[in-house]
Amino acid sequence: MTVTTRLKAVLMAALLATLVGCATVGQDFATHNVDQILLGETTRDDVQRMFGEPWRTGLKDGKRTWTYGKYRWSAFNDAETTDLVITFDANGVVESYVYNTTQ
Template sequence: MMLAPLLLAGCATVGQDFATHKVDRIRIGETTRDEVQSMFGDPWRTGLKDGQRTWTYGKYRWSAFDDSQTTDLVITFDDEGRVASYVYNTTE
């Protein structure tokens, strides 16, 4: 029983799952913020990159005893609210 807290302390997960199978539906210059939100839900975090709005969807699992797993999608929107660029990465 004393080992359980040690095992639990050896891993951490942040972020949230998102529909990775929909990433290929994103079209640069066409897909809008509303469409992105419809596909993936609310972003895990938001920000600015070079003055343009960014949305990040991601799930990050770190473990001291196993391989870490990360999946993220960072979408940058232009001034008209359309996708300007995106980056999708996963270790799965």
């Protein structure tokens, strides 16, 4: 095996170890805007202006939810997770929200 071939093999092994060792799901969002959410006042349009498109949407007890989140796991470090789940009432106004982070 030539030096160049060995070097390529070492680099590929290092790249593979890095890729296997961590995973990221979700997308960044403006966490500094969380304190601007007002229950019973902030609308779906306001939320979209503050945070952009939600990463996931769903239903909780029949009410629309939007989730913003970024989850990073690593075999070498502690997990880093941040998420915001917003529940809207039938009129599209924020009824409740939960914000959690490991940061």
